[in-house]
Amino acid sequence: MMVWLDLFINGICLGGLYGVLGVGLALVTGVMRFINISHGEFIVLAAFVGVFASAALPGVNPLWLLIPVAALFFLVGYGVQALLFNKVVTAPDFLAPILLTFGFSIVLQNLMFEVFGTNVRSLTAGGLARQSIEIGKLSIGVLPLITLGLAILFFVALQLLISRTGFGRAIRATADNRDVARLMGVKPTRMFNITMGLALSLAAVAGLLLAMRATFTPFSGLASLLVAFEVIVIGGFGSFWGALLGGFLLGLAQLIGLHFDPDAGIFYVHVAFFAVVLFRPQGLMGIRLP
Amino acid sequence: MKLLEVTGLSVFYGDLQALFDIGVSVESGQTVALIGANGAGKTTFLKAVAGLLTSKRGNIVFDRQKIGGYAAERIAHLGMALVPEGRLLFQNMTIEENLIMGGYTGRKGYWTLAKIYDLFPSIASRGREMPFVLSGGEQQMVAIGRALMANPRLLLADEISQGLAPVVVDQIYKSFPAIRAEGTSIIIVEQEVKRAAAVSDYTYCLLKGRVTLAGRSEALGFDALSHAYFGT
Ligand SMILES: Nc1ncnc2c1ncn2[C@@H]1O[C@H](COP(=O)(O)OP(=O)(O)OP(=O)(O)O)[C@@H](O)[C@H]1O
Ligand SMILES: [Mg+2]
Numbered sequence: 001m002m003v004w005l006d007l008f009i010n011g012i013c014l015g016g017l018y019g020v021l022g023v024g025l026a027l028v029t030g031v032m033r034f035i036n037i038s039h040g041e042f043i044v045l046a047a048f049v050g051v052f053a054s055a056a057l058p059g060v061n062p063l064w065l066l067i068p069v070a071a072l073f074f075l076v077g078y079g080v081q082a083l084l085f086n087k088v089v090t091a092p093d094f095l096a097p098i099l100l101t102f103g104f105s106i107v108l109q110n111l112m113f114e115v116f117g118t119n120v121r122s123l124t125a126g127g128l129a130r131q132s133i134e135i136g137k138l139s140i141g142v143l144p145l146i147t148l149g150l151a152i153l154f155f156v157a158l159q160l161l162i163s164r165t166g167f168g169r170a171i172r173a174t175a176d177n178r179d180v181a182r183l184m185g186v187k188p189t190r191m192f193n194i195t196m197g198l199a200l201s202l203a204a205v206a207g208l209l210l211a212m213r214a215t216f217t218p219f220s221g222l223a224s225l226l227v228a229f230e231v232i233v234i235g236g237f238g239s240f241w242g243a244l245l246g247g248f249l250l251g252l253a254q255l256i257g258l259h260f261d262p263d264a265g266i267f268y269v270h271v272a273f274f275a276v277v278l279f280r281p282q283g284l285m286g287i288r289l290p
Numbered sequence: 291m292k293l294l295e296v297t298g299l300s301v302f303y304g305d306l307q308a309l310f311d312i313g314v315s316v317e318s319g320q321t322v323a324l325i326g327a328n329g330a331g332k333t334t335f336l337k338a339v340a341g342l343l344t345s346k347r348g349n350i351v352f353d354r355q356k357i358g359g360y361a362a363e364r365i366a367h368l369g370m371a372l373v374p375e376g377r378l379l380f381q382n383m384t385i386e387e388n389l390i391m392g393g394y395t396g397r398k399g400y401w402t403l404a405k406i407y408d409l410f411p412s413i414a415s416r417g418r419e420m421p422f423v424l425s426g427g428e429q430q431m432v433a434i435g436r437a438l439m440a441n442p443r444l445l446l447a448d449e450i451s452q453g454l455a456p457v458v459v460d461q462i463y464k465s466f467p468a469i470r471a472e473g474t475s476i477i478i479v480e481q482e483v484k485r486a487a488a489v490s491d492y493t494y495c496l497l498k499g500r501v502t503l504a505g506r507s508e509a510l511g512f513d514a515l516s517h518a519y520f521g522t
Contacts, residue, residue, distance in 0.1 A: 166394075169383070173391050176380045179342055183374070184440070185366035185395035 015251025
C-alpha cells in the first residue's frame with residue numbers, strides 16, 4: 001500500500017513536469033496550427049544554459065536560475081519566431097513548418113554537440129536534491145514537490161493569461177480565425193512571436209527542472225519532444241488542462257513501469273500513450289483551446 | 291468630403307482576375323449599396339478595401355491616406371470595420387468577449403458595450419452565452435455590434451440578411467439610422483435590390499467583376515437595373 005502511495009505521489013510530481021514540457025508545445029500548436037519539431041532542442045539548450053550559469057554562480061540555488069533563463073528564452077522564442085518561423089506559419093503547404101523546424105532542430109543539435117561535446121551532464125540542485133519530507137513511513141522528495149508546485153503555478157498563470165486578459169483574448173481570436181482577428185486590428189505575427197516566447201520560456205523551465213532530476217546530452221531533445229508530443233496528444237490538442245492530465249498519466253506510467261521493470265526507462269510512457277490513442281483518439285479532454 | 295475613393299481597382303486570385311478596374315467612392319456619412327449576382331465580386335471588393343486581399347492594383351484612398359498597400363490590421367486602426375459574409379463570430383468566445391474583441395483597436399467614440407446592447411436589446415442579457423446558442427439574426431447582431439465596437443468611420447457590411455427571415459432582416463435594418471446618426475459611412479452588400487435601394491443613398495451594381503451601373507439609389511430605373519444586374 002505504502003509503495004503504491006509513494007509511486008502515485010512521485011508519479012504525479014514527475015507528471016507535472018511532463019505537463020510543463022507539453023503545454024508550451026500545445027500553446028504553439030493551438031494558436032498557430034504549427035508543430036515546432038525543435039521544441040525539444042530548446043529544452044536541452046535551456047538545460048545547458050542552466051548548467052553553465054550554475055557553474056558560474058556557485059552557491060546560488062539553481063532554482064533561482066529559472067527566472068532569468070525563462071526570461072532569456074522568452075526573447076529567444078520571440079526572435080526565432082519573428083526572424084524564421086513566421087516565414088512559414090502562413091504557408092499553404094503544411095509540410096513547410098515541419099521541414100523548417102525539423103531542419104532547425106538538427107542545426108541546434110549539432111551546434112550544441114560542437115560547443116558542449118557529448119558529455120553526459122546534469123544540474124545539481126545542491127542539498128535540495130536529497131531533502132525529503134517524512135510523513136509516517138512515506139518519504140516525499142522536496143525537489144519533486146517544488147517541481148509539482150511550479151508546474152501547477154505555471155498552468156494556472158497561463159490559463160489566467162489566456163482566458164482573462166485582453167492579450168489572451170487576442171490570442172484566442174487569432175487561433176480561431178486569423179483574418180477576422182486582423183479585421184479587429186490584431187497583428188497575427190506579433191501574437192505568434194509572443195506565443196513562441198511564452199512557449200520557449202515554459203520549455204526552459206521544463207529543461208532546467210528535467211536537468212535537476214536526470215542527465216542529458218545534446219541529443220536528449222528528441223526524447224523530450226516525444227514526451228511533450230505525447231502529452232498534448234493525450235490531453236487533446238490545444239487543451240491546457242488536458243496537457244496537465246496527460247502529463248500526470250505519463251508520469252504515473254513511467255514510475256509504475258519502472259517499479260516493476262527497472263530497466264524500462266521511459267518505455268511505459270510510450271505504452272500509456274499508445275493505449276490512450278487506441279481507446280480515446282480524441283484525447284482525454286478532447287476539446288479545443290479554452 | 292470623400293471618405294473612401296477607390297479608382298482602377300483590379301483584384302486577382304492567382305491567375306484569375308476577379309475585379310476589373312473598379313471605381314467606387316463614398317462620401318462622409320453616406321450609405322452606399324453594392325449589388326450584384328452571385329460571384330459578381332462584391333465580397334472580393336470589400337475584402338480588398340479592408341486589406342485582406344493583397345494581390346491587387348489600383349488606388350484606395352481612405353480618409354486622405356493611400357491604404358492600398360496597408361495590412362488589414364493597420365486599416366482597422368484607421369477606422370474601417372467589416373462585418374464579414376457568414377458573420378464569422380469567434381466560436382470559442384462568449385457574446386460579450388466577441389463584442390469586446392471588436393473594440394481591440396481602442397478607438398474611442400459613441401459605441402460601447404452598453405450602447406450595443408441598447409441598439410440590439412435581444413442580445414443584451416446574453417453576454418455570457420456562446421455564439422452557437424443564438425439564432426441567426428442574433429448572431430448577425432453580434433457581428434454588427436462587434437464591428438461597431440471599433441467606432442469605425444466606415445462600416446462594410448457583407449450580406450447581413452443572408453439566410454434570415456424577412457422580419458428579422460427588418461429588425462436588423464432598423465438599427466441603421468442609429469448607426470448613420472453617428473456620422474458613420476456604410477457600404478452594404480445586399481442581394482435584395484429593393485431593400486438595398488431603400489436604405490442607401492447611392493448604388494453600384496457589379497457584374498462579373500465590373501461596375502455596370504452607378505447612380506443615386508432613388509433614381510434607379512427598373513430596366514437599367516435589371517440590365518446591369520443580369521447583363522441581358
Ligand atoms: N478564394 C478564392 N479563390 C479563387 N477565386 C475566388 C475566391 N473567392 C472568390 N473567388 C471568385 O471570385 C469571383 C467573385 O467572388 P465573390 O465572392 O467576390 O463574389 P460575390 O459577389 O461576393 O458573390 P456572393 O453573392 O455569392 O457572395 C467569383 O468568380 C469567385 O468564384
Ligand atoms: Mg459574397
